[in-house]
Amino acid sequence: MKNRQIYFFRRPDGNPTAEVFQERVVDVGVPGDGEILCRNLTVSVDPYLRLKMYERRSYTPPLRIGEAIPGRAVAEIVASRAPGFEQGERVAIYGGWQQYAVVRAQAARKIDLASFPAGAWLGPLGMTGMTAYAGLTRIGKPQRGETLVVSGAAGAVGGLVGQIGRMMGCRVIGIAGSAEKCRIVRDEFGFDACLDYREPDLAGRLESVCPEGCDIYFDNVGGEISRQVTARFNDFGRLVVCGLISQYNGQQPAEATAQDEFMRLILTRRLTVRGFIVSDLEGECPEFEETMGGWLRAGKIVHREHPRYGFEQIVPAFLGLLSGENTGKSIVHIAEEKSA
């Protein structure tokens, strides 16, 4: 039996074209112990694949030239060497862009195409839905009454994020790339508003649809759109970096701005970046004084001071702090204790 398969032929320089891929016909694999042979019915096409086309490190290993293109698929089992998996059953698998795939049964998920169609298992009930749901609920942490901004709002993940956010009581603003997409986002997905980023003055329009600022930004695109939205963040805002599709093409690292490069690191290395002011966290550290006092008493923490003496030394102490003259904690003794 033969298997049509699309493989990675040439690393793209900027915008990928059809020349990046080639097709070949190979023999269908034979399942080993614990494996199943599947016939792909529907394959998923996802933007993260673009990131895998770079040679440099990303969150998944880069594609090798000649490698079959990976991807989720809904498939039916043609032959099984795994107990509990029967010929004819439907599964969601990493089937790739090919007609047949041999996969470990352990990594296959049985699905019921009678209750939901293939597209739903690859969409809201698949990785796409999990991305939207987990990213919004676990990182975005929406609270009733907050404003949620979603870029790539007409896309598979973005459209779900906004709908989930609405159910959780947020005001939801989408950003998308055409008037028609914005119409779909508003009328079909029920977002409160949607802005076409191709129209002029995104900053001004954002301000008018987010008069109370932005609390959560679920970012699928990166670049200039992200700069505009982040500038409107309220205190304690959450930026969920899910994708940077505007950066996947064309811009090589050297051309990206420092912020774009930083966002790429945040995404691909799954960083958490958080700004804080001590008063935000004070209530969360009831053990602080006892712990720190114990360390000081036990000599486990070295406390180094940069003391000065006299009221007139306050300003020089501050200026010295900014110019890097001081080491340790800057304090100024301005009066002697009286005996209590």
Add this chain to the structure above:
Amino acid sequence: MKNRQIYFFRRPDGNPTAEVFQERVVDVGVPGDGEILCRNLTVSVDPYLRLKMYERRSYTPPLRIGEAIPGRAVAEIVASRAPGFEQGERVAIYGGWQQYAVVRAQAARKIDLASFPAGAWLGPLGMTGMTAYAGLTRIGKPQRGETLVVSGAAGAVGGLVGQIGRMMGCRVIGIAGSAEKCRIVRDEFGFDACLDYREPDLAGRLESVCPEGCDIYFDNVGGEISRQVTARFNDFGRLVVCGLISQYNGQQPAEATAQDEFMRLILTRRLTVRGFIVSDLEGECPEFEETMGGWLRAGKIVHREHPRYGFEQIVPAFLGLLSGENTGKSIVHIAEEKSA
């Protein structure tokens, strides 16, 4: 009774000089109900004050011209109109850069100068210590064996962060601004290594002292140093944005790079920025399929597909996704189901 007081005289243009401040003598205030009159003994001098000198919004309201300079102080109570607070008792208060202060007793913290000196109450046991402790433990979340990088390592907060990190089992690398500071950081504070950022090739030296990359970066300085450290982050790294002292002076917003401006927003608005890949969060969402399935069945989530048909449509679907042609979830049906 008279009170010497330093007030904000002129907004600095770049590096503050002594001309930013002026001194005046005012009458000592009279405590009202629930207030105490305190005599400042030791005042704390902290870099965050620089941020308050800008006119634009920061995490605290900007200083007004003519306003007395605020700041933490160790003081003794001169007169009390608050039950439980007695003349002669020592307190840590927002006393400001002046000889006397009237404050609400509720906001005063009684301290014992016999067990720890004033500098300790303003340092490791004060806001400085809380900043280091809370930022590192609650945001940095150190794990045994991880690498922690701390900028401003010779400073009050940075020196504590590294010492706490060592106790928690991290390998700790400091960054500071002179050979002497680096010596103190290594020899007195016990960091594993400390790099002088004024010497050439910080990137190369970082690589040699962090051969396994960086897991936590506690940032007190921002700017180019931060760019060098963030480039060395491992997956799931945490960037604790505590201060940006390199950015407080000189650079006006228009001159700052996009990343510096982004970091300023992260700090002043206390944002959380987190990159993720769906597989990182999968285990955390056991309720996902039931919840999403329920929403879909109830029609609460609109699932929009961008379907195509035929094997030869896989590549065009992917290219269309990147060029913004698609709306909703992109899938390609490549085969019909057989009856099971």
